[in-house]
Amino acid sequence: MNIENKFGKLSLSTESGPYAGGFAELAFLLEPADSIDMNPRTMIEIVRFSRFFSNQFSPPQTHDPTAPGYVVAKRSDGMFINVVIRRIPDVYYRHGSTFHVIQLTLGEAPLEKGGTIKVIYGFKGAGSPGTQCPPLAKQYNFPVFISQRHALGSRTFTEERAISFESLFVKSKNVSTNDVKNEAAFNPRLQIFGGSPERLKIIVSPRSGKSAMVTTNVTDIYGNLSGSANGIVEIVDVGKVEISGGYGKIYLDITESRVQRVTGIHSELNLSAISNPFFMNQNIAWGEIHSHSGISDGLGSDEENYTSAIKAGLDFGALSDHDTLMEKDSALWDKTIENVKKYGDEPDFTTLLGYESLAYKEGEIAGHINIYYPGMEGIMAGRPDLLSIPGICKEYGALAIPHHTMYGGPFFDQMGMKMEYLDPKDFDSSIMPVVEIYSTHGCSETEGCERAVIGVKKERSVNAALKKGFKWGFIGGSDSHESLLGHHFRVDKVPRTINNEHMQFRHGITAACVDEFSRRGIFNALRRRSVYATTGERILLSFVINGCSMGNEMDAFNSELQRSINIFAAGTSVISRIDIIRNGEIIHQRNPGSLNCEILFIDEEPIDSDTYYYVKIIQSDGEMAWSSPIWINVK
Numbered sequence: 001m002n003i004e005n006k007f008g009k010l011s012l013s014t015e016s017g018p019y020a021g022g023f024a025e026l027a028f029l030l031e032p033a034d035s036i037d038m039n040p041r042t043m044i045e046i047v048r049f050s051r052f053f054s055n056q057f058s059p060p061q062t063h064d065p066t067a068p069g070y071v072v073a074k075r076s077d078g079m080f081i082n083v084v085i086r087r088i089p090d091v092y093y094r095h096g097s098t099f100h101v102i103q104l105t106l107g108e109a110p111l112e113k114g115g116t117i118k119v120i121y122g123f124k125g126a127g128s129p130g131t132q133c134p135p136l137a138k139q140y141n142f143p144v145f146i147s148q149r150h151a152l153g154s155r156t157f158t159e160e161r162a163i164s165f166e167s168l169f170v171k172s173k174n175v176s177t178n179d180v181k182n183e184a185a186f187n188p189r190l191q192i193f194g195g196s197p198e199r200l201k202i203i204v205s206p207r208s209g210k211s212a213m214v215t216t217n218v219t220d221i222y223g224n225l226s227g228s229a230n231g232i233v234e235i236v237d238v239g240k241v242e243i244s245g246g247y248g249k250i251y252l253d254i255t256e257s258r259v260q261r262v263t264g265i266h267s268e269l270n271l272s273a274i275s276n277p278f279f280m281n282q283n284i285a286w287g288e289i290h291s292h293s294g295i296s297d298g299l300g301s302d303e304e305n306y307t308s309a310i311k312a313g314l315d316f317g318a319l320s321d322h323d324t325l326m327e328k329d330s331a332l333w334d335k336t337i338e339n340v341k342k343y344g345d346e347p348d349f350t351t352l353l354g355y356e357s358l359a360y361k362e363g364e365i366a367g368h369i370n371i372y373y374p375g376m377e378g379i380m381a382g383r384p385d386l387l388s389i390p391g392i393c394k395e396y397g398a399l400a401i402p403h404h405t406m407y408g409g410p411f412f413d414q415m416g417m418k419m420e421y422l423d424p425k426d427f428d429s430s431i432m433p434v435v436e437i438y439s440t441h442g443c444s445e446t447e448g449c450e451r452a453v454i455g456v457k458k459e460r461s462v463n464a465a466l467k468k469g470f471k472w473g474f475i476g477g478s479d480s481h482e483s484l485l486g487h488h489f490r491v492d493k494v495p496r497t498i499n500n501e502h503m504q505f506r507h508g509i510t511a512a513c514v515d516e517f518s519r520r521g522i523f524n525a526l527r528r529r530s531v532y533a534t535t536g537e538r539i540l541l542s543f544v545i546n547g548c549s550m551g552n553e554m555d556a557f558n559s560e561l562q563r564s565i566n567i568f569a570a571g572t573s574v575i576s577r578i579d580i581i582r583n584g585e586i587i588h589q590r591n592p593g594s595l596n597c598e599i600l601f602i603d604e605e606p607i608d609s610d611t612y613y614y615v616k617i618i619q620s621d622g623e624m625a626w627s628s629p630i631w632i633n634v635k
Helices: 167-171 177-183 302-311 330-343 386-396 462-468 519-527
Strands: 002-005 008-013 026-032 042-049 071-075 082-088 099-105 117-121 139-141 144-148 189-191 199-206 211-219 231-235 239-243 247-253 263-266 271-274 284-288 353-361 364-373 399-402 434-439 473-476 509-513 531-534 540-545 553-556 563-582 585-590 594-603 611-619 624-627 630-634
Touching: 026 144, 042 117, 042 177, 071 082, 071 099, 099 117, 139 177, 167 177, 199 231, 199 263, 199 271, 199 284, 211 231, 211 239, 284 519, 302 330, 330 353, 353 386, 364 386, 386 399, 399 434, 399 519, 434 462, 434 531, 434 624, 473 624, 509 519, 540 611, 540 624, 540 630, 585 594
Parallel strands: 434 473, 473 531, 553 630
Antiparallel strands: 002 008, 008 026, 026 117, 042 099, 042 144, 071 117, 082 099, 139 189, 199 211, 211 247, 231 239, 231 263, 239 247, 263 271, 284 509, 353 364, 364 399, 473 509, 509 531, 531 624, 540 563, 563 585, 563 594, 563 611, 611 624, 611 630
16 A cells, blocks of 8 residues: 655555465555654654454564564665564553554664655564454554654754654543544555454345245354355355345345245355244344444444345344544544434445433433434434433434443443433333343343452342333344454454453343334334344344233233233243243243243232233253343333
C-alpha cells in the first residue's frame, strides 16, 4: 500500500498473504517530503493497537532477533537510527486501550534530502519467524505519526496533524481507534486473509412457503472465511450451492413441513456439516443487535461488520457504538445512519439503527442502555439523564434495552445497568420490552446461573427485575469488542487477559418470531416480546401456556386455574435438560437426551398473585436457550 501527502511517501508491504494466525514480515518505507527537515529532533512513531488477543500482532520488540515481532530500522545513508518500543499508556488499565509503539529517532545526523527510512516489523533475517498476525481476518491500521521534539519554532512541525502519538492522551482521556487514525500523518492498512479451509457451516433460514435461504461458509480454524475455498457444496437431496472465497448463498425449495436438518458436503475439500434445525412454516429470524465497530471501541469499519453479518447468514443485525465516543463528532452518527440504510437488503438481511447510551442519574453513572429506532430517524443523545430516555423513546417510537444487569462490585459496577435506578413505572414494556439476558460477558439470569457474569450483584439479576415488576422478554447478543458482527470467531477459545477477562463466553444470538422479514417485522417482534435468546446456537424453541405464547400475558380469574405448559425444542446438539421456571424457581425439570423433544406439563398449584413462567434449555455441549416469559395476571 502506497500513501503520498505533504509529509512525503509511505509504503507498507509484505509477502503473499498474510493469513490469520500466520507469520509475516511487514516492511514500512518512508520517503520524507523535501519540505520536511528530518533531524535529530524528529520522531517517527508506528502505532499498533493491541487491546485484545483477537486484534493483536506479536508485540514489537528489539531484544531477541530470533523471537516473533523483532524490529529493525535502516536509513538509506547508513547512519545510525534509534529504535525504542513503548507501551502507551504505561499503566495497564483494566478494559483500557493499549498501544504498542515503534518509536524512531534519527540519532545525531539529519537525513539527507531524498533519503528513506525503512522499518521491518517481524524481521526474519536473524532467525525470527516474523510477526504473528491476529486470528481475525480483516483490515488492520498502522497509524504513523511524525513530530519534532523541542520544535524551537519549526513551522513544519507545528502544523495540524504533526503531533506525537502520546499527545493524544493529553488532549483526550478517552482515545478511540478512530481518533488515532484521524490524527496520524499516515494511516497505512494491511488486509489479513482467512487461512486454509477447516470447517463447513450450513445455515438454513426459511422465508415463505417452501423457499429457504441457504448460506454456506467454509472457514479456517479461527472462523474466518477461507479465501481459497471455492467449488460446490451439495445440500443432500435438496440442491447445490456454489461458493467463492469460502461463501455461498442460494434460495432452495424445501417442501417438507416438519422440523428438519439438511446435510452439506464439499467433496473436493472433504468437508461436511449438518445445518441448524428449521421448520419451513415458522418465520424465525436470527440476528445480533449489540456489537461495536471501530467507530467506538470495537473492531472493523461498519462496512466490514455488516458484510461479515450477511456472509455469516444472519437475518438481521445492528451496530450499537458508544455515545461516549461518537459524541465527539456528529459525522459518526451520520455515518451510522448511512450504513444502516446501505446494508439493509430485505428480505435477506435487515439492519436496525441504534447505539449504546451511558445514562446518568444525579451526576452518577446509572448504567448502559441500548437505544433502537424503528426507522432511519433518531438522535444520538450522548450521556443522557436516565429519566430523559423514556421521552426520547416516546418521541421516536424507540426501544430501550438494558444489558449486563447483574454486574456489581468495584470495577464491574459501572459496566452494566444499576437496577436500583430503574422503575417499571418509568420504563414500562412499551419503552423497555426486552432485556439482553446473555452476551459474551455472560448471563444475568440469576445468582448461581450457568455462565454468570463476573462481579455478581444478585439484586440486579433479570429474575430480580421480573419480581420487581418489569415485564421483559429475553434476547441474546454479543456486545462484541473483539470480533465482527455475526463472525464465527469464538472469543471463548482464545486467551483472556486483564483487559477482557470479563468477556468470557461465545457470542449470543436472538431469535425473533416475525410477521415479515423486514425492519418493521424485526422491530415489532422486539416490541411485543416475540423473541428468545440463545448462547449462539440456532436452537428452536416454542413455549405456550393455555394457548398463550411466549412474551404474552394472560388473565386468570381463578387461582385454581390449571396451566397446561407445552414446550417444543429442537437442538443443534442433544438436549440434556429443560427447566420450567416459575417466579425464578425451577418447578419442573426434564432430561430428554434427544435432538428434538415435546413436553406437556400441567401446573396445578394454586396461584394467588401475578406469576411469570419461562423455559431454559441446556444442551449436552453446554449451549443454552431462554424463552421469553409468559405472565399470568391474577384477577
